[in-house]
Amino acid sequence: MQTDPTVTSSKTALMLTGGGARAAYQVGVLKAIASQYPRSSPLPFKIISGTSAGAINGAGLACYASCFHLGVKKIESVWRNFHTAQVYYSDYPRLIRHQIRNVYSAFQADYANKKPVSLLDNKPLKQLLNKILDLQRIDLNIMRGYLSSFSVTASCYNTGDSISFFQSDTAEEWRRAKRCGQRTLLDVHHLMASAAIPLLFPSVRIHQRYFGDGSVNQLAPLSSPIHLGADKILIIGVDDPRRGAFRERSLHHPDLATVAGHLLDTVFTDTLNSDLERMQRINKTVELLKQHNIETELKPVQSYMINPSQNFNQLASEYFLCLPIAIRSLLRVTGIRQHSDSSLVSYLLFEQKYTRRLIELGFEDGMQQMDSIMQFLAAP
Numbered sequence: 001m002q003t004d005p006t007v008t009s010s011k012t013a014l015m016l017t018g019g020g021a022r023a024a025y026q027v028g029v030l031k032a033i034a035s036q037y038p039r040s041s042p043l044p045f046k047i048i049s050g051t052s053a054g055a056i057n058g059a060g061l062a063c064y065a066s067c068f069h070l071g072v073k074k075i076e077s078v079w080r081n082f083h084t085a086q087v088y089y090s091d092y093p094r095l096i097r098h099q100i101r102n103v104y105s106a107f108q109a110d111y112a113n114k115k116p117v118s119l120l121d122n123k124p125l126k127q128l129l130n131k132i133l134d135l136q137r138i139d140l141n142i143m144r145g146y147l148s149s150f151s152v153t154a155s156c157y158n159t160g161d162s163i164s165f166f167q168s169d170t171a172e173e174w175r176r177a178k179r180c181g182q183r184t185l186l187d188v189h190h191l192m193a194s195a196a197i198p199l200l201f202p203s204v205r206i207h208q209r210y211f212g213d214g215s216v217n218q219l220a221p222l223s224s225p226i227h228l229g230a231d232k233i234l235i236i237g238v239d240d241p242r243r244g245a246f247r248e249r250s251l252h253h254p255d256l257a258t259v260a261g262h263l264l265d266t267v268f269t270d271t272l273n274s275d276l277e278r279m280q281r282i283n284k285t286v287e288l289l290k291q292h293n294i295e296t297e298l299k300p301v302q303s304y305m306i307n308p309s310q311n312f313n314q315l316a317s318e319y320f321l322c323l324p325i326a327i328r329s330l331l332r333v334t335g336i337r338q339h340s341d342s343s344l345v346s347y348l349l350f351e352q353k354y355t356r357r358l359i360e361l362g363f364e365d366g367m368q369q370m371d372s373i374m375q376f377l378a379a380p
Helices: 020-034 053-063 068-080 092-106 123-132 136-143 188-194 223-227 256-291 312-318 325-333 344-348 352-368 370-378
Strands: 012-016 047-051 149-156 162-168 174-176 179-183 204-206 209-212 232-236 302-306
Touching: 012 053, 020 053, 020 068, 020 232, 020 344, 020 352, 020 370, 047 053, 047 223, 053 068, 053 136, 053 149, 053 188, 068 123, 068 352, 092 325, 123 188, 136 149, 136 162, 149 188, 149 223, 162 223, 179 223, 188 204, 188 209, 232 370, 256 302, 256 344, 302 370, 312 344, 312 352, 325 344, 352 370
Parallel strands: 012 047, 012 232, 047 149, 162 179, 232 302
Antiparallel strands: 149 162, 149 209, 174 179, 204 209
């Protein structure tokens, strides 16, 4: 079914959550949605809000907002041909050198100009983003009316605030408890900061402050698209469908790998679910006030969320051996093996066999829900 993009709301937002390699799933869902639009149609979302790896996907769409199909094709091409070495160094010499640098940094004086400490060095990702993204196109697309706003959320280690850096045509900056929006000219540093998963990747310095993954301290993930003017928000998440049911595996204490995976799952998904519940309560309140003819500055915001139908951890275990041997050796030190009960591998497995499988899964899930998705996008 081909759909006229003019019927979609001018205030529809696309929200892409974080999740490392799991973000390949988002590409599959976007590919399914793009198949419902004419090949030359512009992006059906006037607002894009991204966090972590979702911010990188969002940047790719924002750069090609004048042609939805082309934007999806560009980011799909990257994900379908991914290798770990394009995201972080994965060979023995540089991996060992990086760990030695971490140890040396721990013994430096506090006043020394220390380098950021992290398990992995993601300089290759910065090089890749500089190569594939022309972020100057975002301003051009905003001026031409193809896009209204694009935001990238990062967490400030100095203040503990969640900061949404954005470019927009009319949106104003905002300040709330532990979160704010700052208008700026977005560049690769903002994307790298938003995708700097704690402990795994190094922090990024922006204007004398240090930032990490935007999912950390993000108490209100929906805040950014709402402040940018969204009436409807389509959310493509990466939550694990298994997490809703408790599965007892062992009477022993969880190992380091299991704890690390649990923390990442919590960081990337739990606050979004809580914020969705809060927004639904506000929508009900607004409806009640409207029924009693009571004026309010609040407005109802509708949402539709797509999450994967299969377990990412199980899929990652199938492709575990695709990881470079140096990374597998490092993971074994933390107790992670091919069938370990840890989600850490599903975030770090930037290998094309795994990412292609996630794209296929996203496309399948998107097509299964397509009638509901298109109805949501077309509704006034």
